[in-house]
Amino acid sequence: MEQGFYSMDGTSKRNLAVLMYVLVSLGGIVVDIIVPSLPSIQVALASNEALTQWAFSAAILGFGIGQIVAGFVVDAFGRKIPMLMGCIVLIFALFLSAIAPNIDILIGLRLLQGLAVSFVAVGGRAAIKDLFDGEEYLRAVNWITISFALGLTLSPFIGGYIDAHFGWSMVFYALTVWVAIGAGLLLFMFTDTHRRTRFSAHFVTRSFSEIVGNVTFRRVALICGILYSILPAFNTVAPFLIQTTLGHSPIFYGHIALLLGASWLVGNIANRFFFKVPAEKKFAFQC
Numbered sequence: 001m002e003q004g005f006y007s008m009d010g011t012s013k014r015n016l017a018v019l020m021y022v023l024v025s026l027g028g029i030v031v032d033i034i035v036p037s038l039p040s041i042q043v044a045l046a047s048n049e050a051l052t053q054w055a056f057s058a059a060i061l062g063f064g065i066g067q068i069v070a071g072f073v074v075d076a077f078g079r080k081i082p083m084l085m086g087c088i089v090l091i092f093a094l095f096l097s098a099i100a101p102n103i104d105i106l107i108g109l110r111l112l113q114g115l116a117v118s119f120v121a122v123g124g125r126a127a128i129k130d131l132f133d134g135e136e137y138l139r140a141v142n143w144i145t146i147s148f149a150l151g152l153t154l155s156p157f158i159g160g161y162i163d164a165h166f167g168w169s170m171v172f173y174a175l176t177v178w179v180a181i182g183a184g185l186l187l188f189m190f191t192d193t194h195r196r197t198r199f200s201a202h203f204v205t206r207s208f209s210e211i212v213g214n215v216t217f218r219r220v221a222l223i224c225g226i227l228y229s230i231l232p233a234f235n236t237v238a239p240f241l242i243q244t245t246l247g248h249s250p251i252f253y254g255h256i257a258l259l260l261g262a263s264w265l266v267g268n269i270a271n272r273f274f275f276k277v278p279a280e281k282k283f284a285f286q287c
Contacts, residue, residue, distance in 0.1 A: 062114020
């Protein structure tokens with residue numbers, strides 16, 4: 001726990017933790033909220049299905065790549081500044097997406113959104129590490145997972161309603177306002193006390209090599225990646241199948257996404273009851 005947080009009372013610490021959970025959830029929200037709108041985007045921008053799917057995939061790609069760099073940045077430059085910069089870039093990228101003239105520009109903006117939100121999400125997780133330690137931190141990590149799962153669960157559901165009643169552009173406008181509110185709260189509520197580390201290319205390269213060179217990490221990352229890929233694979237194909245082929249509305253798809261996300265959320269909540277079970281046993285049970 002960072003020294004500066006010891007002086008915070010319990011209520012202030014909980015309020016700050018809640019804010020970080022909300023900001024971390026933006027990772028799932030930014031990626032998933034436009035999924036029910038993909039068929040509408042295809043029609044509006046006169047694109048094809050394969051290219052339009054990249055409006056979803058590009059955000060995932062940016063979010064994944066960004067997290068590799070963001071961890072080193074928030075350690076070297078503190079939590080608050082990278083998170084605020086990520087919010088600012090994200091706000092502009094979301095606003096420009098609402099008025100994108102063609103699918104190619106939208107895909108580029110979605111990649112930028114994924115990169116920007118990665119700094120917000122990684123900074124939020126790092127701030128939670130500064131706030132808590134020991135058993136409290138383990139519980140906080142689970143709340144991080146739950147908040148991210150909530151973002152994935154609710155965003156397509158809400159996005160479907162917005163698209164059906166106001167059009168796909170309003171999805172981006174609404175998210176722009178939401179991120180702006182989060183950025184304002186971050187600016188005024190969060191005082192960064194993190195002790196910054198020296199940023200160097202050698203340290204980044206060495207750390208990355210150690211991570212990638214760890215056999216256990218590679219195995220777990222591969223297995224988790226394969227299992228998680230079920231969700232984005234579904235979200236890439238399902239909107240066109242359910243809405244275009246079967247003729248259902250974005251709201252109908254949003255309900256399906258809500259059911260799928262709720263299943264994942266229940267699993268994350270259930271995980272809170274298995275803190276004391278060794279990871280090896282939980283992993284063997286899941287497989």
